[in-house]
Every structure is written in C-alpha cells, then in structure tokens.
Amino acid sequence: MEPKPSLKKKTIGGLFWSFGDLIGNQGIQFLIQIILARLLLPEHFGLIGMILVFIALSNSLVDSGFTQALIRERNASQADYSTVFYFNLFVSLLIYGVLFVAAPGISRFFAEPQLVSLVRVLSIGIVINAFAVIPKAMFAKEVNFKAQAKVNLTASILSGIVAVGLAVTGYGVWSLVLRQLSMNAIQSLLFTLSKKWLPSLVFSIASFKRLFGFGWKLLVSGLIDTFYTNVYFLIIGRQYSASQLGYYTNASRFSEIVSQNLAVTILRVTYPVLSSIQDEHERLKQSYKNITKLTAFLIFPVMVGMAAVGEPLVLLVFGEKWLPMVPYFQLLSIAGMLYPILALDLSILQVKGRSDLYLLLEIINKISLTILLVLAVWLELGVIGLIAAAILNTYLEFFINSHFSKREVAYPAAEKVRDLLPVYLVSFLMGGAVWMFGTLLETSLLLQLLLQISAGILFYIAVCRIVGVTELKTVYNLILSIFDKIK
Template structure:
C-alpha cells in the first residue's frame, strides 16, 4: 500500500506541472487563436467547425477506450502496449479511408464545396495521433506531466508560428488546417522520441480482450459524449451560415479554455492517483470529495467572471467584427461551470471499474439532451436556444450522475450540493457585482476589464474568507507546497 505522503507528493507534483501545462500550452494556443481571429474571417472558423464533429468522433474511435484501460491496469506490459498500438494504428487508417471517401457527402450536407479537400487533408491528423497514444498513456501512468507540459508547449509554439505565417501569406482557412496537422505531427514525434518506446512484433488476443472488455464501454460512452459535444457545430452549420458557426466556434473554444482544459488537467492527474487507492473506500471517498470541492472553488468563479466581463473581453481580444459572439460566449461560460464536476463523477466510475455505469449515464444524459435540442430547433429558438438547452441539461446531469456514482462512492447529490452551493452562490454574487461595475465604467476597455477582474478577485477571496470556505486554505497550502519544493532545489 502506498503511504499517504507519497500519494500527496505525487498529486501535488502532478498538479503543479499539469497546471503549468494548462497555463503555458493553452496560453500560447489562446494567443495564436487571437492573432488568427484578427487575420482571418468568421467564415474560415465556421468551415473548420463543420468538420470538427467528424474529426473528434474519429479520434475517439482510434483511442477505443484503451488509454483509460492501460492507465488503470496496474501491471501493463510490453505485450499490452504493443497490442493496443497496432489496433489503434489499424483503426486510424481505416477511419481515414472512410472519411476520404465520405468527403463529397459531407460537403453536400453543408453545401460547402471547399469541405471536400479540407476533410481529406485535416483527417490525416487522425493517423498521426495514433502514434502518440501509447507514450501518452505511459507518461500518465507515471503521473509524469512535466515532460508532457514541455512537449505540448513546444508543439503549440511551433505550429502556432507556422499558422500565423500562413495566415499572413493569405492562405485563409488552410492556415487553420495546417496548424492542426503540424501540431499533431510535432506532438507525436516528440512523445515518441522522448519516451523511446517501440512496439514489439506481437499482437495478443488475450491482452486485447482483457483491455477491450473494460475499454469498449468507455469507447461507446466517449463516442456519445463526443458527438453531443460537437452536435452544435453540426446543427448550426446545417441550419445557419458559416459566419454564424464561426462566432459559435470561437465562443466555444474561448469558454472551454478554462472549463474543459482545467477539468482535463485535474482529471489526468487525479485519475491515476485515485486508481492507486481504488480499494481503500474511505480514503477514496474523502479524496474524491476534496477534489470535487477544489475543482468547484477554482472553476466556478472563473466561469462566472468570464461571463460578467464578456463584452469588453471579446472586443479587446478579438475586435469589433467578433461582437456577435458575445452572448454565445457568456452563455457557454455558464454552461461550462459544472463540466468539471460532471467529469469527476464519470471518472470515479472508471476508477472503480464500472464502465457499464459510465455507459449507462452517457445514454441517459444524452437522451435528455436530445429531447431538449429537438425542442429548441422545433421552437426555432436559434443558437441561443441551443445553448440554453445545454445549460439546462448540465443541471439535470448533475443530479443523475450523483445518484448513480453514490453506488460506488457514498457521496450523494444532497451532500455534494451542500458542499458546492456556498461556492456557487458566492461566485454568482461576485459575478453580478463585476457586471454592474462594467456597466458604470465607460471608455478604455482595458481599464474597464482590469478593474472588473481586480474587483472580482478581491470580492471572491474576501467573501470566501468570511464564509470560512476551506478550499481557500487548501489553495494556500498547495501554493506553499509548490514554493517549498522549488526552494529545496
């Protein structure tokens, strides 16, 4: 059994480098996205948005749930890794062939002739990504996010500079396509060279059946989740203009910088750590509870704050031509608040080996979303209505996920609601004050935003201190631990 100090040290170290990856990698990508948004048109981003659902689904198929199965496997060996590698590579080549042949049909569906070439070139990245799956899984098992952070940062910088150069040269939408492809290629190359892993000439059916037995349910769940995450691009691209989809695409990516990326950072650190204590029920529950509260403490105020400063933020960052994306960005920020909590609920089912319940939840939650989306389209509520359906569904998911996950970890919705409600109310109260400050201040957008952010941080910390929110002390402790480790070097 691993001692508590070792587990804590491993978690803190992983969080430090994983958050560093988030700030560095996503910061660079965000900067590149801003530059490209100013150089390109909303229509260019809309064209890429039309393809996203197909690329995202394909990448989920390539992984096939094996990554999570390998991370959870305590004694994965070379035969296991080689088997998964060959299977992933075969599936990626097969999917590329299917997309290549389906490109004309996709183009006709959206009535965009350019999509034929765009689909055929962008989907090459699916094959490239297959080469990085095993090295990434190995680093995750080791809770080694320092190396991953360096690789992700390097690939973001190099591919971003390449894309900006192409945009300045007038390549339009192709600068976005080649940016993604170059990032895929650089990441796969660096992961492979750094890990120095090569597959053996072996494919074991017993390894495949064992890992796929756990992973296939995650695969189906992942496909369902990926489809519904990207279904908005499909509906908006079909029903509205490429420019409208461009506004939604950038609003979605902008809001996800915090919610999904921070959630992914927390999950990729905590999943292997929690997996190592999966049989220690009380310790697992307490760790799961602490992580859930900490995730809410960090993400709730940021998402509400982003919505509150939405207009000056979009105008300052993207410029006047992107003003129509403001309401989309604000609503998507609110929709993204609960995403990390929902992801943690599903993650704990993976830790406990209940991929069957994971799949069950995905089916139930997406069925409710289908009904809500159908109503939004039928009532002709527009893009705002589609986003409203997403917000309502996240709250329904919260209660459904909590009800099901309590079977494995005794943390029911009522207890979880009691833990999260104070942070939720404080965040919205802070957001309301920040928004009111913005309404009173006119003139310089940068001054307005700095004033709003400063006021928001001060209000949130002050109220949390008065309300005796324990996560404030936890964050102070994490910062002190990081600084102490740094000083020892």
C-alpha cells in the same frame, strides 16, 4: 483522512506540471487563436467547425477506450502496449479511408464545396495521432506531466508560427488546417522520442480481450459524449451560415479554455492517483470529495466572472467584427461551470471499474439532451436556444450522475449540493457585482477589464473568507507546497 506523503507528493507534482502545461500550452494556443481571429474571417473558423464532429469522433474511435484501460492496469506489459498500438494504428487508417470517401457527402450536407479537400487533408491528423497514444498513456500512468508539458508547449509554439505565417500570406482556412496537422506531427514525434518506446512485433489476443473488455464501454460512452459535445457544430453549420458557426466556434473554444481544459488537467492527474487507492474505500471517498470541492472553488468563479466581463473581453481580444459572439460566449461560460464536476463523477466510475455504469449514464444524459435540442430546434429558438438547452441539461446531469456514483462512493447529491452551494452562490454574487461595476466604468477596454477582474478576485476571496469556505485555505497551502517544490 490525510493522504500518505508519497501520494500527496505525487499529486502535487502532477498538478504542478499539469497546470504548467495548461497555462503554457493553452496560453500559447490562445494567443495564436487571437492572432488568427484578427487575420482571418469568421467563416474560415466556421468551415473548420463543420468538420470538427467528424474529426473528434474519429479520434475517439482510434483510442477505443484503451488509454484509460492501460492507465488503470496495475502492471501493463510490453505485449499490452504493442497490441493497443497496432490496433489503434489499424483503426486510424481505416477511419481515414472512410472519411476520404465520405468527403463529398459531407460537403453536400453543408453545401460547402471547399469541405471535400479540407476533410481529406485534415483527417491525416487522425493517423498521425495514433502514434502518440501509447507514449502519452505511459506518461499519464507515471503521473509524469513534466514531459507532456514540454512536448505540448513546443508543439503549440511551432504550429502557431506555421499558422500565422500562412494566414499572413493569404492562405485563409488552410492556415487553420496546417496548424492542426503540424501540431499533431510535432506532438507525435516528440512524445515518441521522449519516451523512447517502440512496439514489439506481437499482437496479444489475450491482452486485447482483457483491455477491450474494460475499454469498449468507455469507447461507446466516449463516442456518445464526443458526438453531443460537437453536435452544435453540426446543427448550426446545417441550419445557419458559416459566419454564425464561426462566432459559435470561437465562443466555444474561448469558454472551454478554462472549463474543459482545466477539467482535463485535473482529471489526468487525479485519475491515476485515485486509481492507485481504488480499494481503500474511505480514503477514496474523502479524496474524491476534496477534489470535487476544490475544483468547484477554482472553476465556478472563473466561469461566472468570464460571463460577467464577456463584452469588454471579446472586444479587446478579438475586435469589433467578433461582437456577435458575446452572448454565445457568456452563455457557454455558464454552461461550462458544472462540466468539471460532471467529469469527476464519471471519472470515479472508471476508477471503480464500472465502465457499464459510465456507459449507462452517457446514454441517459444524452437522451435528455436530445429531447431538449429537438425542442429548441422545433420552437426555432436559434443558437441561443440551443445553448440554453445545454445549460439546463448540465443540471439534470449533475443529479443523475450523483445518484449513480453514490453507489460506488458514498457521496450523494444532497451532500454534494451542501458542499458546493456556498461557492456556487458566492460566485454568482461576485459575477453580478463585477458586471454592475463594469457598467459604471467609462474608461478604455483594457483598464475596465483589469479593474473588473481585480475587483472580482478581491470580492470572491473576501466573501469566501467571511462565510468560511475551507477551500480558500487549501489553495493557500497548495500554493505554498508548489513553491516548496520549486525550491
């Protein structure tokens, strides 16, 4: 069923600015990351990696699932927004106090004395972020990503300038800390000024109970997911050196530029749009199916292609001293292939109001990952073994998520596999061809990379056209729609 013009226009407009945000914001951040990687040492990134799990869990606690609850709420009131704001601010201050006191214990756990001051300063960002939660939720609810794109781009540029300046003048790991804090501060300030929203002097118990009733399950599942997303930093930081964690940290961020950031971009547009048609069952299913197929069409070849050109890409971008991160980057790219599909499966449960199933799936999937991680550590398989466990678990999650999500939207795993298998196979076929082509080239790294990428794009488009992958035409029409919008 074709979407209504208003819904289609809203989705295309949201995608345009959301992808603009991705390309501009992440492009700037990636450029800054490259500059800092060349100025700093792997152990500097490793020290920050040790703290990431605590910061990420804290930010999830501050949100408390309220953001998604507000977006899903059809008629959120000023009392709703004000209640969530005050609760978020209170929780952020409480968490900062806990981390301030816990900093020496964290330092002893990793046997890194520097972590005491690093944790206490970097944690300030948790409080700063609490001021931006409501304006961001309002923009997302309106599918207004133009404003968010402008804010994020400005914050990335200014914080990047701060970080590079500090790195050049010898501030080492502190350049990374102050980069994050300045980005948090600029984003919060600009979001508040852009939305021109201020809380009222009201805290509604009724609003809190209603929103928290939906959001608490998302909070718990979000905490579980955040912990396991960052558990690798915890294990590697504890078991291995700061340098190895530094290699893993940059490999993880490098691979996530496409998988997780593109997934977040798609989800933050599709979630409010799909929420608006949550009661139109057939239309919802078709939209969900189309989004899933289109996401796979875009992300599968990019992730496989990144793995195929991993070595020349890392050498060209980061330099010789980062060569040990190549196998980590290649495996993490493969692991990230299914991440957007898994996120869409969980998102549809939120759309249907099944935060209970969302939580159940997080628990089931993380139990399976725990078993695999324990086996990898017990068998002493090293960092490679830990990443291999993540790859295996993504496939287990795919079938588990599909089994439960089909209860809400009739899109079972068998049908989903049939839809995704052509693109999956073509992507790996393309990746193999690109890797082999690279082994035959004897030229500069830049030229080799450009030739491999060009060959991969042409190969993928040609094979997709031969086997009749319909998403090729969908992307073509989407591009035409975006150009029409620009005009």
